[in-house]
Amino acid sequence: LKMVRSPHHHARIRGIDLSEAEKQPGVVRILTAKDVPQNLYTILILIQVGPPDEHVLAEGKVRWKGEAVVAVLADSERAANEAAAKVKVDYEVLPAVFDMQEALKPDAPLVNEHHGQNFYRYDSDASRKVRFGDVEAGFAQADFILEETYTSSPIEQAPTETTGCIVVPEGNDRFTCHTNTQAMFFTLDNASIILQMPGHKLHLVGGTVGGGFGGKVDVIVEPIAILAARLTGRPVSFIYSREEEMQVSSPRAAEKIVIKDGVMKDGRIVARQVTGYTDAGAYSRHSPYGAQKGAAHYPGPYTIPNVSVDTYCVYTNRTPSSAMRGFGVTIADFALEVQMDKLARLIGMDSLEFRFINAYRDGDMKAHRQPTEGAALIECMQEASIAAGWPVAERFMKMSSKRREA
Numbered sequence: 001l002k003m004v005r006s007p008h009h010h011a012r013i014r015g016i017d018l019s020e021a022e023k024q025p026g027v028v029r030i031l032t033a034k035d036v037p038q039n040l041y042t043i044l045i046l047i048q049v050g051p052p053d054e055h056v057l058a059e060g061k062v063r064w065k066g067e068a069v070v071a072v073l074a075d076s077e078r079a080a081n082e083a084a085a086k087v088k089v090d091y092e093v094l095p096a097v098f099d100m101q102e103a104l105k106p107d108a109p110l111v112n113e114h115h116g117q118n119f120y121r122y123d124s125d126a127s128r129k130v131r132f133g134d135v136e137a138g139f140a141q142a143d144f145i146l147e148e149t150y151t152s153s154p155i156e157q158a159p160t161e162t163t164g165c166i167v168v169p170e171g172n173d174r175f176t177c178h179t180n181t182q183a184m185f186f187t188l189d190n191a192s193i194i195l196q197m198p199g200h201k202l203h204l205v206g207g208t209v210g211g212g213f214g215g216k217v218d219v220i221v222e223p224i225a226i227l228a229a230r231l232t233g234r235p236v237s238f239i240y241s242r243e244e245e246m247q248v249s250s251p252r253a254a255e256k257i258v259i260k261d262g263v264m265k266d267g268r269i270v271a272r273q274v275t276g277y278t279d280a281g282a283y284s285r286h287s288p289y290g291a292q293k294g295a296a297h298y299p300g301p302y303t304i305p306n307v308s309v310d311t312y313c314v315y316t317n318r319t320p321s322s323a324m325r326g327f328g329v330t331i332a333d334f335a336l337e338v339q340m341d342k343l344a345r346l347i348g349m350d351s352l353e354f355r356f357i358n359a360y361r362d363g364d365m366k367a368h369r370q371p372t373e374g375a376a377l378i379e380c381m382q383e384a385s386i387a388a389g390w391p392v393a394e395r396f397m398k399m400s401s402k403r404r405e406a
Contacts, residue, residue, distance in 0.1 A: 005068055028073045
């Protein structure tokens with residue numbers, strides 16, 4: 001199986017001509033959107049993250065450069081590639097948007113009509129919100145206020161083994177799918193929904209992943225490969241080329257994080273306001289979940305009495321982003337800890353001692369209203385101080401995560 005992919009970031013599909021491709025020797029069948037039983041899905045619909053917003057094969061429009069439009073099935077890789085090159089798609093190119101701030105403007109091109117706006121709508125509306133204390137009162141009492149902006153680019157996981165699967169018909173409308181997915185049950189259940197067939201007809205075999213790092217949790221190759229095997233009655237291999245892996249597999253999202261902190265001369269952070277933006281690309285995939293994780297994480301492992309957080313999951317005409325090693329948290333940690341160093345310098349305090357003052361202790365209430373349990377940051381920093389030969393004042397070496405000093 002080889003894919004015909006969109007050369008445009010945003011375009012209307014006016015027609016598809018398969019006539020020359022079907023004449024290619026070795027071609028068995030060519031699939032378009034009309035062949036997919038349920039051609040609209042969202043990976044996380046299984047945990048009530050919706051609405052469905054992505055097509056297995058593009059239908060009516062393409063929303064990012066590289067989106068799958070036509071699947072070609074042939075007896076050999078060469079025949080499939082040559083036939084794919086002969087598929088003619090008539091596109092009407094549409095305006096595209098690539099910047100999150102531009103996408104949020106009222107006059108921006110609408111990326112994904114299934115949402116009606118260029119952001120994911122949480123139950124708290126346009127952003128996932130955290131409110132704790134009175135952040136404006138906190139800023140009013142602060143001796144210093146520091147606001148900084150941090151940005152990251154998309155990051156490709158670059159697994160040694162590219163994304164792929166091999167599907168074998170077993171008779172009686174049953175199929176075995178050998179896959180390197182990291183999300184076996186997401187894949188099973190989503191394939192069942194997309195193909196409109198009971199899950200007990202699908203046998204997924206996996207467990208060994210040749211590198212994934214979160215990049216193989218998307219249900220991208222298995223449904224169309226199973227459908228192809230179902231329609232041809234033959235084994236089907238759908239394995240990304242290295243070029244596809246680098247260009248069309250989901251990267252870690254680009255993010256923008258604006259942090260405003262109020263801090264006292266004695267080192268206590270008394271207010272934190274964060275606005276975070278996650279670039280989902282054209283479709284949701286796992287990004288709404290990643291942005292939500294960021295909202296909970298932005299206070300960091302620090303006790304701050306006044307916190308306000310808004311995180312936005314934004315749609316652009318870029319490659320859909322998804323999971324990668326702590327997505328929604330990893331880049332947040334980078335931003336938060338750089339911010340902590342800047343705050344320490346601002347008030348003329350050692351950066352490690354600054355963290356001791358603000359670290360969680362057991363019983364402290366987190367900004368998302370969960371009590372701290374099993375805290376160990378103080379002890380970790382004490383050991384790090386010793387191991388690194390980074391001296392701190394004796395009072396910090398006497399601190400404990402089990403209690404807060406008077």
